[in-house]
Amino acid sequence: MSQPAALTDPLGSVPKYDFSNVPVQAFDAVRMKLAQLTHSLSKIRDDLSKADLPQWYSLQSQLTVTLTQLSSLNSTLQHFEELLDSTVPYPLPHFPTTAHEGLLTTLMRKKQIPEVEAWIKDAIDHSGIDINNENQEDLEKFIQKDKAITNWALDFINHEHSNYSFQGLYTAEDLSNGAGDSKIPLYRSTTFKTKNVSPFSIDSVLKYIYQGSTNESSSVSE
Amino acid sequence: MADNIYSNNFSSSPTHSDGIPIVLDPNLINLTLPTSSTAASVPATVPTNGPESATEPQPDSAGANSLKQQRTLVNNPYETFGQMPLQQLIPLILQMRGNAKFSDLSEEALVQEIEMEEKGVTVQTEDMDGEIDMGTLEEDQALKPQEITDDGSESRPRTGTENIMSQEQFNQLKRDVLEHINLALNESSLSLEFIVLLLSSVRASVGVNSMSPFLKRSVPPASMNADKIPLQQKSKRDILLTAVINKGWKLRALEEARSLLKDNYLKLEKSLEIEQAHWAIISQHISNSDVIFKMRDRNMGKRSLAIKYGYEDSGSLYKQDRGVAILRHNTEQNKLELVPVSNSKEQVHITKNSVERFMRVHVYTKIEEDDDYILSGESSIDDQSLTQCNLDDIGRQIARLKFFIFERELMYQLKKESAQLISYGVNLENENKIVFESPGEKIEIEMVLLDDNALLSTQDAPRKDDKRANLILILLRMLLVVMHKKQLRYELKPTLTKQKPRGYDKDLILLRPIVGKIRHQNYLKLIEKVVTETVLNKIPNSTINFIPTAEEKDTHTYKELYAAELDKQIALFDKMLTIPKTEMKINLLKKGTINLILKSINYCNAVIQVKYTNFSGEVIFDARFTEYKELEEFLNFIVSEYVT
Numbered sequence: 001m002s003q004p005a006a007l008t009d010p011l012g013s014v015p016k017y018d019f020s021n022v023p024v025q026a027f028d029a030v031r032m033k034l035a036q037l038t039h040s041l042s043k044i045r046d047d048l049s050k051a052d053l054p055q056w057y058s059l060q061s062q063l064t065v066t067l068t069q070l071s072s073l074n075s076t077l078q079h080f081e082e083l084l085d086s087t088v089p090y091p092l093p094h095f096p097t098t099a100h101e102g103l104l105t106t107l108m109r110k111k112q113i114p115e116v117e118a119w120i121k122d123a124i125d126h127s128g129i130d131i132n133n134e135n136q137e138d139l140e141k142f143i144q145k146d147k148a149i150t151n152w153a154l155d156f157i158n159h160e161h162s163n164y165s166f167q168g169l170y171t172a173e174d175l176s177n178g179a180g181d182s183k184i185p186l187y188r189s190t191t192f193k194t195k196n197v198s199p200f201s202i203d204s205v206l207k208y209i210y211q212g213s214t215n216e217s218s219s220v221s222e
Numbered sequence: 223m224a225d226n227i228y229s230n231n232f233s234s235s236p237t238h239s240d241g242i243p244i245v246l247d248p249n250l251i252n253l254t255l256p257t258s259s260t261a262a263s264v265p266a267t268v269p270t271n272g273p274e275s276a277t278e279p280q281p282d283s284a285g286a287n288s289l290k291q292q293r294t295l296v297n298n299p300y301e302t303f304g305q306m307p308l309q310q311l312i313p314l315i316l317q318m319r320g321n322a323k324f325s326d327l328s329e330e331a332l333v334q335e336i337e338m339e340e341k342g343v344t345v346q347t348e349d350m351d352g353e354i355d356m357g358t359l360e361e362d363q364a365l366k367p368q369e370i371t372d373d374g375s376e377s378r379p380r381t382g383t384e385n386i387m388s389q390e391q392f393n394q395l396k397r398d399v400l401e402h403i404n405l406a407l408n409e410s411s412l413s414l415e416f417i418v419l420l421l422s423s424v425r426a427s428v429g430v431n432s433m434s435p436f437l438k439r440s441v442p443p444a445s446m447n448a449d450k451i452p453l454q455q456k457s458k459r460d461i462l463l464t465a466v467i468n469k470g471w472k473l474r475a476l477e478e479a480r481s482l483l484k485d486n487y488l489k490l491e492k493s494l495e496i497e498q499a500h501w502a503i504i505s506q507h508i509s510n511s512d513v514i515f516k517m518r519d520r521n522m523g524k525r526s527l528a529i530k531y532g533y534e535d536s537g538s539l540y541k542q543d544r545g546v547a548i549l550r551h552n553t554e555q556n557k558l559e560l561v562p563v564s565n566s567k568e569q570v571h572i573t574k575n576s577v578e579r580f581m582r583v584h585v586y587t588k589i590e591e592d593d594d595y596i597l598s599g600e601s602s603i604d605d606q607s608l609t610q611c612n613l614d615d616i617g618r619q620i621a622r623l624k625f626f627i628f629e630r631e632l633m634y635q636l637k638k639e640s641a642q643l644i645s646y647g648v649n650l651e652n653e654n655k656i657v658f659e660s661p662g663e664k665i666e667i668e669m670v671l672l673d674d675n676a677l678l679s680t681q682d683a684p685r686k687d688d689k690r691a692n693l694i695l696i697l698l699r700m701l702l703v704v705m706h707k708k709q710l711r712y713e714l715k716p717t718l719t720k721q722k723p724r725g726y727d728k729d730l731i732l733l734r735p736i737v738g739k740i741r742h743q744n745y746l747k748l749i750e751k752v753v754t755e756t757v758l759n760k761i762p763n764s765t766i767n768f769i770p771t772a773e774e775k776d777t778h779t780y781k782e783l784y785a786a787e788l789d790k791q792i793a794l795f796d797k798m799l800t801i802p803k804t805e806m807k808i809n810l811l812k813k814g815t816i817n818l819i820l821k822s823i824n825y826c827n828a829v830i831q832v833k834y835t836n837f838s839g840e841v842i843f844d845a846r847f848t849e850y851k852e853l854e855e856f857l858n859f860i861v862s863e864y865v866t
Contacts, residue, residue, distance in 0.1 A: 019423045021450045027421045028428070034414040035432060041407040048400045086453040089420055095445035103440060107416045115405055120467055127470030136458060143465045150472075211783065 023087055026080035033073035040066040319393050331390045420446050500551050503558040507616035519548050520563070526550060528563065531623045533631070537706035537713070540631040547623060549616075560619045579654065579669040580629050583695045585687040586664040595664050599687020601695040626672075632702050632732070633669050639730045646737055646826040658733070660740050665694065667733075694736055697798065701732045704795045711788050731825075735799055738825030742802035745820055745828045748850055749806070756857040757808055757816070761865055769805040801825055812837055813865045816857075834860050 044062050047054050077084065091097060091104055112120070124131065129142060165172040387395075415437050422429025423444035430443050504527070508514060513535060517528035532538065532545015547562045585599035633654070640648045640656050647659045654669040750766070758764055803821040810816065814836040821829055830853055834843040843860065847853045 017423070017444075017447055019444070019447060022420055022424050022448045024421070024424050027417050028425070031414065031417045031421060031428075031432060034410060034417060038407065038410045038414050041403060041410055045400065045403045045407055048396060048403065053396070082453055086451055087448045088451055089416075089446055089448040092445050092447050094442055096441060100440050103437075106412060107419065109412075113405065113409065119471075123467045123470035123474060125470065126474045127466045128473070129466050129469070131463065131466055136462065139462050139466070143462065143469070146469055 017092060021087070023080065023083050026083050029076050029080070030073070033069065033076050037066065037069045037073055040069055319390075331388055335390060419443070420448055423447060496551070500558065503616065504549065507558070507620075512620070517546070517548060517563075519550060519561075529560070529620065531620050532627050533624075533706060537709035538631060539709060540627075540634060542634060543627055543630060545623070545627045547620075558616055560616055560623070562623060578626055578672045579633075580625070580672050581632055581695060581698070582668050582670045583691040583698075584666040584668065585691045585694075586666065587687070588662045588664070597685065599685050599689070599691040601691040602688070628699070628702070629669065632698060633667075635702060635705070635730060636667060636698070636732055639733050642730075643733060643737060643826065646741065648733065648737060656733070658737055658740075660744060663740075665691075665740075667694075667698070697736060698732050700795065701735070701798070704792055704799075705730070705732070707788055707792050711785060711792065714785050714788070731799060734825045738822060739802055741826050741828070742804070742820065742822065745830075746804055749818060749820060749830065749853070752850060752854050752857065753806075753808060753818070756854055757810070757861055757865075760861050761810055761813070763811055765809045767807045767809065769807055771803055771805060810865055814842075816860065832856060834864070836864065 040062065044059070044066060047059060047062065053059070089108065091108075095104065097104060129139065131139070163172055165175055411434070414432070415434060418429050418432045419437065419441065420429075422433065423446060426443060430438065433443075508529065513530035514527055515530070517526055518524070519526040527549045528546050529549055530544075530546050532543065533540070534544065544563075547560045550559045550561050552559050580603065581601075583599075583601040584597060586595035587598040588595050636656055637650060637653075640650050644650075649657045649659070651657050651666075656667040658665045658667075753766055758766065801822050802825070803819065806818040806820075808816040808818065814834065817831075817833040817835070819831040819833075821831070823829060828848065830847045832843065832845050832847065832853065833841060835841050842864070843856075845856065847856065
């Protein structure tokens, strides 16, 4: 360990330690993502704990935000994966280890919580691969094959997706046949016209409303 | 349960398990786990280092939490529940169920839940086998297997085919979601604390600012360090393991997505079918002459379409029933139902008996000898098909409703009118029957229940007054239409609308013309009798002639097309509505003439004008009488003084 031999004055002020190996940049990035995620999660929790649930769409958007933050945290962690993997944290002597032993172990915990372990186990069960019995090469082949299938499936789905029109009132087939332009709305708002232009004088309109169309009066059809 | 999470982690220090204040209120956690958590919380009541060892750096209220913890840990809530009064226990139970309302609890749901809880263990093992919970939760974490939660068992029996979630199930799912959110929040805030603590050594300000109050209080900043070690390349096996996990997880997610998509597809398809059927029926039965508007169905609490079958837009002022029916979609039978809505705020149930009545006119003729009446005429039902209540045909139903509301209004107006005609022999016998008596005859106008009995009587042999009864009924109906039209015309005149109160008391003429005509005929008979006795019998060769009355020409001219059309239609009935008037001329040969005019000022009364002109054309008398006795005496006087 690169801890300096600053133990000459153990009872005095905190000795100077060399913190140069703390990956500041990575930690700062992770810290930001974590702060966001924690905030979002606690907001969801508060929303859900209320007697009156918020509208489903607000919950859903909140959740989407949270999931985005989660995946962003994930990619950040992945980005710094090697750096973080090769960094080993440890408490310094002035950490109140005796009073807060539990706190320390909680903070330093690397083991997954049982839920996560169960999920991982479940995932392995679902993969349909017996890790313990298959030999490594078979496994590798299997994974490779799976990747190929996944890519094919992805291509296929993308292709299928492009075959349909998911917006507007026309099907993709209609659009390719030139049946309708999806940019022009099918129904036009009736209020649109009357608000901007007034082709009739108000008097003639009132007259028409009152009299109806008579044979003699052609004045209304101006 | 919350305790277990941590005790599993720190097998070295199991005593800490009780001390970790998980974000969930331990009260609630314990409540949901009647069997397992009692066992779990018993050792928890003997904490070694108490809440002081709260290792979870709960950011917001670590202090408050630990206080609460202390209290709840010392008092095992299960010991006190048994002695709690109900008014305290029930709110607690409700709170445990996620702030449910007491009214939402049902006995069946509770029984079901208890059963589920008993089965809980076996169901869970099923889930371990990878059976996918097809719940439609939006929270992905909640979809993951819940091996560690005991109370998740309730959500398990749900399948994708189940459409409606009970309040209970919803609360259960909500609790599950909340639990998972709490787990995630826990992990996330723990990681944050860890990062921040490490960071505080290098960037003191950033680190300290992001620290939770609890951490700040208990741990000095910069009390942790990190060192770099050479990167250990992952073993091939580890990489493969990750790949396997990825694959499994993706497969699982795909499968869930597939079932979700399929569920939703099925749901959409079903609702599309329903919608399609609904609008197809509507477009089939509703034409543009119907009045359709949006309305909230009070019984179902849904938005709906309503159809107006009443005659308000045609000029009716009948307010007792607005004539509105909701088009309700019956999802079970997939058809449209027409549900009439009453006008009042509360949904007063209109019984079939009071609604499905039609008007029938009976004519009774007096039998001279024994002072009794026999039925001599009865109106028939003009539209036989009205009697069949065909629920499948909306058009038919609307026609029926229209018919019945019209008949109701007719009766309503007739009742109002008959109050004014009480002195002319019109009596309101009961709420459904009006009787008009004239010498030798009795006419009954009655609202009859439309049922088989009503139909039966129409199959009797024809009677002599059947046609007359029918004509009276038709005339009454047409006169009501005229009243409507007059109201329409009145509303068309913009200047008058505000000045007069609405209502056609003045124009309320339905029964009046009919009664008037009948009475007029009777007056005529009387006059003829009087004249015969006083004049014709005394003066030989004298004759009486009826002078045809000259018809008044319609002189109105109308500029407005619609009003003109309306006036034309109303004018068609003018003849029906003219007050009867008859002129007679008694020719006394060389002694001059007597002109008699029988007229009325209000249809029903009689005014007789007598004008005696002598031979030289000089008018000697021009007098009016309302009494036949006076007329008789006056005629006697003329005959004796001037003629003989």
